[in-house]
Amino acid sequence: MSSDYSARHLSVLEGLEAVRKRPGMYIGSTDSRGLMHCLWEIIDNAVDEALAGHGREIEVVLHADQSVEVRDQARGIPVDVEPKTGLTGVEVVFTKLHAGGKFGSGSYAASGGLHGVGASVVNALSSRLDVEVDRDGKTWAMSFHRGEPGRFADAGTPDPEAPFTPFEQSSSLDAVGKVKKGVTGTRVRYWADPQIFTKGASFQIEELLGRARQTAFLVPGLGLTVIDERGEAPETHRFHFEGGISEFVEHLATDGPVTEIWRLTGEGRFTETVPVLSEGGAMIPTEVERTCEVDVALRWGTGYDTVIRSFVNIIATPKGGTHLAGFEQGLLKLLRSQVEQNARRLKVGNDKLEKDDILAGLTAVLTVRLPEPQFEGQTKEILGTPAVRAIVSSVITKQLGERFASTKRDDKAQTSLVLEKIVSEMKARISARTHKETQRRKNALESSSLPAKLADCRSSDVAQSELFIVEGDSALGTAKLARDSEHQALLPIRGKILNVQKASVADMLGNAECAAIIQTIGAGSGRTFDLSAARYGKVIIMSDADVDGAHIRTLLLTLFFRYMRPMIEEGRVFAAVPPLHRIVVQNPGSKPNETIYTYSEAELNGVLSTLKRQNKKYQDPIQRYKGLGEMDAEQLASTTMDRQHRTLRRVNLADAENAGRVFELLMGNEVAPRKEFIVDSATGLSRERIDA
Known part of the structure; x- marks a missing residue:
């Protein structure tokens, strides 16, 4: 390697070239997970429009040619010319990084898309992307090849392998049809680039259905339809819920209820200093006041598994963040105080609750809405806005505190059951820890506490027992x-x-x-x-x-x-x-009889038909085993227990x-x-x- 290093060794990647060079920075990976992330970016743009009150139906179509299309009935991407770049709104959205309507222009109060790179990243990583916009009484269309605008020479059927001619002097947004007055919407169809994504990458239908169902829960009244045309017959799934996150909790919970579904809502204000784009084009640090809305639905169940789903502006945050930390902090603070107040009744002593005791059996959906949240990375898996933690904690403490202080009979009964449950979880944890510290594992010979009716084996090899x-x-x-x-x-x-x-x-x-x-x-x-x-x-x-x-x-x-x-x-x-049946085949002369076991009615009928064709006789009636006790030891060993001959399910x-x-x-x-x-x-x- 050369020892000299100067400015001429630096590479400057411009525009979408940087995305194609380092796709992992923007979508996490280039396997099926990254492919799905691209789809989420396009779907989230349509959902943000619905959140802003525009369009109540979204369709996602997985076409047979491995392309995917997202259709909405929202305002449509702007088709007029953006003055700073001289390009139409469609081209700006799909070709310029960090461009869009979510940077404080007032178009979106709270949105999932923040960085302005979603649509342009998907475009950069697609071998072909077609966009159609219904707006101003016309249908406008534009096509892109690996991020570059131009025209494909296909004969009616879109084909990413068709000859492509890029625009040279200036781009053109074509009017390809007319629509009725007032009809608006956007349709985006793209083919993922095989040069970028790994060979086995594909759209995961179960993951897509789960995300569509989740979004329908989070945006009450929004209809999401998923159409999969990749199989022999198209499959259509539609999701539409009016109950919001309360219905979501009911869907997620698998155990019996200890409490009803409790809804906790509130909001808080905070200030932060952010760079704001001035009319002159300069970024000026400005102190702005933000409002954070908190909406939580939760219930405790009889089980011990914890299911918590957290969201920021309907974007899932699977790795949590400040909002989840505030939720857990508020729960722990309130329930610790409640247990201390009822210590004598609950027989707690000096033991303290821990987070795991409170979360056992809890099913909760936590959502916060705020303008311009700070995420850690483009994949938006962790919320980083610091002020949200204290706001969520305050809302939980106040709202849940009112529930525990309520004099209503149902509330008192349910809160009492919650306290009993979490205290029993605490005692079980302490007991298990004590047992683990003081007891060593005993084998069958050392243990006097094993059930008397157990007929144990001699081997201490766990793998073989x-x-x-x-x-x-x-x-x-x-x-x-x-x-x-x-x-x-x-x-x-x-x-x-x-x-x-x-x-x-x-x-x-x-x-x-x-x-x-x-x-x-x-x-x-x-x-x-x-x-x-x-x-x-x-x-x-x-x-x-x-x-x-x-x-x-x-x-x-x-x-x-x-x-x-x-x-x-x-x-x-x-x-x-x-086995269900035992057939004794009678052999002529001194040859011993043959025994055949069958495990279903169909197998029995098949064996009897074969014996009849072979002119073999069998003892009648055929033995039908109703219980294991009807077999002798040899029969039970050879059919059910012997490792060489048995069948296990x-x-x-x-x-x-x-x-x-x-x-x-x-x-x-x-x-x-x-x-x-x-x-x-x-x-x-x-x-x-x-x-x-």
Whole structure:
């Protein structure tokens, strides 16, 4: 390398060239995440118009040619000439960095787009971008190729590979049609540039639907339609909510309620010094007064998971920021004071609440609206405006304090339940910490506290050990003879355990069967569950192949889902698959008979048809196993427990939120949705499938 270094070695990247050279600075990455970020920039521009009161419908279309189009019915991008640059508003927005209507011009009071680089960055990173604007009774159009305006020579069908001619002397915004008076709107369609984005990058439909649903919650009355034309048949999804963030919290919450959804609103003022563009074009530091509006919806539930979504001007801030810090600070300050005031009733002693105790079971949506918020980076994942912290904290303390001071019967009952819940979480945390500090993990030989009915295995190798949860003592006797005692442990349960979806934590821990399962696995429960302390590598639910067996399996899975979820997430929970039928094929002469096991009615019918074609006889009637106790040890070992021949069904948890809703529907307190589900599903049920 040369040792001299002077000004001639410096590169000056002008305009959109800098974006193409360093795309990660602007969109985070060049994989699917960056591709989606580009789409958010265009969608957010349309949403900002809706926030300003213009346009109530937005459409997002994923075309079959891998392009994406965003349509709105707002004011339309200005088409007149911007005096400083001599370019039309459309060209300024899509070709100039840090240009737009969100720099204090009065067009937007509070917007998600702030830096003026969103549309121009998307343009720079697209092999083709077409924009159409309905305004002034006409439809105006302009096309761009990697950020450069010009014309494509395509024959009616837009094609990013078509020959492109850039404008040389001056740009032209073409009038390509007419619209009725008063009709306005913008349509932006673009093709992501394969030179920039990685080969596997694609638009993620589930992520897009989640974002569209989220935006519809945050802007009540706004309709968002997503159309996916990439498959064999177009799929259309529409989102429209009038309830705002209260409805959002109801959607996010998966556990039973401890409180109703509480809405906390307020605002605060602060001053900050910002550079303001003067009429002469100079940036002058000016002290301006800002108003920050705070809107929070929250509720505590019976679970221990925390779901908090924070937003600034409807832009999600997944990594939080000053508004989230203020929210947590206000909650902690208020609830600590409330617990101190009720210390004798709650039997608290000298212990202090911590943040995790308060957040357990909390579902909340926090939104703040303010002009020109300061974000950390273009991806807007963290809010940095310092004054917002104190404002949010003050609103939470004041509004929630009024709720706790209320004399209404419902408010008093709910606030009392919240205090009891967070104090019980604090005591559980302290107890778990004490236990961890003073107790070492005991193996089966050292422990005298394991359930007496547990038939443990000899091996201490967690990876190789298996715990079979067996239905009933009759099956236990057969399973003891059938198991591999070196690696397989057995725990019998008596019938149907407690439905933990409806029960409280205290009821669950007081239930003998639930307590025995948690005790045997040895890793705790709920927030204090420690997967590394689990005594078995696999937990296998072995229930009868009938309706009661399926019910018991569902109850057990509910227990694991609510209180030992990491076991499911790590794929360590299984359901045994015992056979339904035993066919004894009669062989002629002295040749021994052959035994065939089948696991479904369809498989049974297929085997019987094959035997008939082969003119083989079988013993009639065919044995139908209703319970595990009907098998002898050899049959149970070879079909269900022997690692060489058995079949296990792994319990997966691909989507915890959806699984939570299903568990709540099937096992929760609300009867009406369950009744509706049963009635709606009855037509699709065959009588032959019911084991009667």
